[in-house]
Amino acid sequence: MPIGMLSRKTGVNIETIRYYERIGLLPAPPRTAGGRRIYDDGHRRALAFIRRARELGFGLADIRALLALARPHGESCAQVERIASAHLDDVRNKLADLARLEHILAETVGKCARETAPTCPVLNMLDPG
Amino acid sequence: MPIGMLSRKTGVNIETIRYYERIGLLPAPPRTAGGRRIYDDGHRRALAFIRRARELGFGLADIRALLALARPHGESCAQVERIASAHLDDVRNKLADLARLEHILAETVGKCARETAPTCPVLNMLDPG
DNA sequence: CCTTGTTCCTGTAGCTGCTACAGGATGTAG
DNA sequence: CTACATCCTGTAGCAGCTACAGGAACAAGG
Numbered sequence: 001m002p003i004g005m006l007s008r009k010t011g012v013n014i015e016t017i018r019y020y021e022r023i024g025l026l027p028a029p030p031r032t033a034g035g036r037r038i039y040d041d042g043h044r045r046a047l048a049f050i051r052r053a054r055e056l057g058f059g060l061a062d063i064r065a066l067l068a069l070a071r072p073h074g075e076s077c078a079q080v081e082r083i084a085s086a087h088l089d090d091v092r093n094k095l096a097d098l099a100r101l102e103h104i105l106a107e108t109v110g111k112c113a114r115e116t117a118p119t120c121p122v123l124n125m126l127d128p129g
Numbered sequence: 130m131p132i133g134m135l136s137r138k139t140g141v142n143i144e145t146i147r148y149y150e151r152i153g154l155l156p157a158p159p160r161t162a163g164g165r166r167i168y169d170d171g172h173r174r175a176l177a178f179i180r181r182a183r184e185l186g187f188g189l190a191d192i193r194a195l196l197a198l199a200r201p202h203g204e205s206c207a208q209v210e211r212i213a214s215a216h217l218d219d220v221r222n223k224l225a226d227l228a229r230l231e232h233i234l235a236e237t238v239g240k241c242a243r244e245t246a247p248t249c250p251v252l253n254m255l256d257p258g
Numbered sequence: 259c260c261t262t263g264t265t266c267c268t269g270t271a272g273c274t275g276c277t278a279c280a281g282g283a284t285g286t287a288g
Numbered sequence: 289c290t291a292c293a294t295c296c297t298g299t300a301g302c303a304g305c306t307a308c309a310g311g312a313a314c315a316a317g318g
Contacts (some may be wrong), residue, residue, distance in 0.1 A: 004265060014266085015306060023304095034313045036266055048257035056255075057230050060304070070252050077249035081241040084251045088234040095231055098224045100184050105217040112210040120206035122198050122213045126185075128177035131285095133294065143295085144277060152275095163284050165295055189275070 006039045010047045017047065025050060025064060058087055135168045138175045146176065154179060154193060187216055 020026040026046055029037045029081045046067065053063045062083050069076045104125075111121035136143045149155040155175055158166045175196065184190045193213050198205045233254075240250035 002265075013306080016304085017307065018198065018267090032313085034266085035268095036313075045257055049255050052255050052257070054304090056234060066252070066255065077241065080249050081238060082252045084234060084241070085238045087229075088231070088238055091227055091231050091234060095224070095227045098186075098220055098227060102220050102224055105185060105213060105220060109210060109214045109217055112206065112213075114254070120209050122206075122209045123195070126181050126195065127179050127199065128174055128181070129243075131295075142277075145275085148276065153318090161284085163295085164297095165284070183275090 001039050001044075002037065003037050006044060006047065009044055010024070010051055012047055020047070020050065025060060025067070057091060058083075062087060079100075080096055130168050130173075132166050132168065135173060135176065138173055139180055141176055141180055149176070149179065152189070154189060154196070185216075186220060187212075191216060 001009075003014055003017055006012075012020075017026065019030050026043065029039045029043055031037055049067065049070070050063055053066060058066070066080060067085055068120060069080050108121050108125050130138075132143055132146055135141075141149075146155065150157050155172065158168045158172055158174050160166055178196065178199070179192055182195060187195070194212055195209060198209050218239060237254050
């Protein structure tokens, strides 16, 4: 199948597919006589794998490692788990940061609605006096 | 004060201060005869403002707008509030996304610990079968 | 066979928000 | 007067794409 169809099937942008090939994340497919890429179902699965991993927030370096570990099926689960739980830690840290953010912002914007302050509550919070 | 002291006082990297100047976020200070930047307390306050706003997740475009609105004190609070609450929406969306992520990852990594699956649970979830 | 329209190709540059050099000039303390 | 810290400019790099420009290839209709 040509790149456009692969793009439609996986929901990954054509430019992004070529980008993944360029950085060596997705294997380069064979070409037609005219030079167009022809993909098979193996490529489709690999790209779908990458896409799901991206949706879960894994970085491309992690995904590269995961793809490598996905080949010899069976023994390397411990390594996979290490990558995944490191990423989970990361996500939890970001979550905590964002929650703190949300709290402060919500509070400050809330003051705007109550309209009791003489100066803008948002600028007030940002201004170091 | 020279740039290094400003950096220490605000916790903003020297390179970042120069970067802010280059993109027109922080006004260019006067220089010594030898060409070194000399900052005053106004610069310090502006930079501290920028820093707090960055910590709250505002983008540089938003900060540029906020800085402009911070000058004519008093009337433009509505615009400030619009920027802040748009950002708050953004933060809440990201928060929801991350929470979903966290849930899926935690569940999957949890399966690894229970060790009952024949194949790696993480790879299993990523693999589109 | 020829045209039209779509798809595809390569290569480069842009985005955000910094950070990290290289290679040199300047300021300050002993 | 010499060290040494601090500063200068300019460029290039990071993630992870996205958006062109300028051209070639293919499928379908006449």
